[in-house]
Amino acid sequence: MALPKTMKALVAYSKDSYKLEREFLVPTCGPDDIIIKTEACGICAGDLKCYHGAAMFWGDESQPEWVKPPFIPGHEFLGRVVETGDNVTEYKYGDRITADQIVPCGKCRFCRNGHYWMCQPHNTFGFQSDNNGGMAEYVRYPKTAVISRVPEDMALEKALLIEPYGCSKHAVDRAQIQCDDVVVISGSGTLGLGMVTYARMKNPRKLIVLDMKDDRLEKAKEFGADIVMNPGKENVVKNTLDLTDGYGCDIYIEATGHPSSVKQGLSMIRKLGRFVEFSVFGEETKVDWSIIGDRKELDVLGSHLSPYCFPFVIDNIENGNLKTDGVVTHMFDLDDWEEAFELASGKKGDLKVAFKF
Incomplete structure (x- = not known):
């Protein structure tokens, strides 16, 4: 034709x-x-x-x-x-x-x-x-x-x-989540929700999701978050430290693209923690790099695109393991x-x- x-x-x-x-x-x-x-x-x-x-x-x-x-x-x-x-x-x-x-x-x-x-x-x-x-x-x-x-x-x-969830999967894979980890995902837009539903499959000890919009936090709970918090309404850094005996979360995945979320993550992650940066930023982000090096010795990992992820994502959207409703x-x-x-x-x-x- x-x-x-x-x-x-x-x-x-x-x-x-x-x-x-x-x-x-x-x-x-x-x-x-x-x-x-x-x-x-x-x-x-x-x-x-x-x-x-x-x-x-x-x-x-x-x-x-x-x-x-x-x-x-x-x-x-x-x-x-x-x-x-x-x-x-x-x-x-x-x-x-x-x-x-x-x-x-x-x-x-x-x-x-x-x-x-x-x-x-x-x-x-x-x-x-x-x-x-x-x-x-x-x-x-x-x-x-x-x-x-x-x-x-x-x-x-x-x-x-398929494509956004492929990117979500790669970011979560970079985090190397273990079953005893307290994981914070900052942002529950489309990509953040893809991370939430996939991270739930990793069965971390606690899965915490942050977002400025309460309806998105409700969707995050539906997709598997244990705890949701709105940084605009509560002190999420203090709450996370309180939940972890003052140590901080083991893993922080940044999925908002907002500079404040980066600084927030560096404040709430524990020493020797793992910070995964996923977002595309519209402006330059400045942080105190001494937190990453001298104070906490963090692993900071980037996440780009969705390599080798589509087959898994397609199979697990199809079988319902990865939630997509709404x-x-x-x-x-x-x-x-x-x-x-x-x-x-x-x-x-x-x-x-x-x-x-």
């Missing part, structure tokens, strides 16, 4: 110019490529921070521009195969698939030693013109895309969480992208907001 020549797409031309195009060219399928018809695409905090001009995307006096405009945003997407290149044998028309955000080169040092998610060129869907994202009717998967099959009967509201709160037509971006900010209490095609 011949594809149309043009499609509807949201296009970022600069940090000050995002436009809905109705006649954007449909991607061409090369001999090693796959073209999918997009089924849906979630809006990530990274998409929002890029839209609002964060320097880590658009550059500033201390860092170069990372994005490559014009590009189509969106990396939390899935769809069905509508065209394959001559060299593609594993996938066929109609297959339902998704892919990791990273498009590894397959040649650099990191790709060769298995750390493909840290690929040196670091091309990703949704931020560069040669790897356009899912806020469009059609998307091209190149040869090196890390593709996973999506079950035919998986509800769209669940399938949309996380996708709104789906929009791409025509209403400005309203969707506004709700995706969480200002009105929404969690995951997505476009449905």
Whole structure:
């Protein structure tokens, strides 16, 4: 079946110019490529921070521009195969698939030693013109895309969480949770909730979740948190110290992207504790590094993307071990992208907001 020549797409031309195009060219399928018809695409905090001009995307006096405009945003997407290149044998028309955000080169040092998610060129869907994202009717998967099959009967509201929950899983895996650990997860948005439901599978001694919104804390309890606290209403550092005989939590996972959450974590984590930083920040964060070194000798670990996580996440969303109910709160037509971006900010209490095609 011949594809149309043009499609509807949201296009970022600069940090000050995002436009809905109705006649954007449909991607061409090369001999090693796959073209999918997009089924849906979630809006990530990274998409929002890029839209609002964060320097880590658009550059500033201390860092170069990372994005490559014009590009189509969106990396939390899935769809069905509508065209394959001559060299593609594993996938066929109609297959339902998704892919990791990273498009590894397959040649650099990191790709060769298995750390493909840290690929040196670091091309990703949704931020560069040669790897356009899912806020469009059609998307091209190149040869090196890390593709996973999506079950035919998986509800769209669940399938949309494969990519964010993959990121959640990697962050929790970095924390190396043991059964006698007191774990604090700061932030119970979509990614935080993914961490909560997966961390619950690790069965820590206590799973504590922090958020400024009480409705999100209720969802965290539903997903497996033992204790929830609102830093805007109570002294969460003192409470955590009181709960741990003054020592502090064993593990702190930061999933808010707010500088105050970093300082909060350094105050409530015990000596020799493990601090996992997941978030994308919209501004620089300053902390007293003597806490990390001289005072507490902490392990500070970063978490990036979702390497090797999709198969586990897909299986455990499907069997119900990873809870998803109520996380996708709104789906929009791409025509209403400005309203969707506004709700995706969480200002009105929404969690995951997505476009449905």
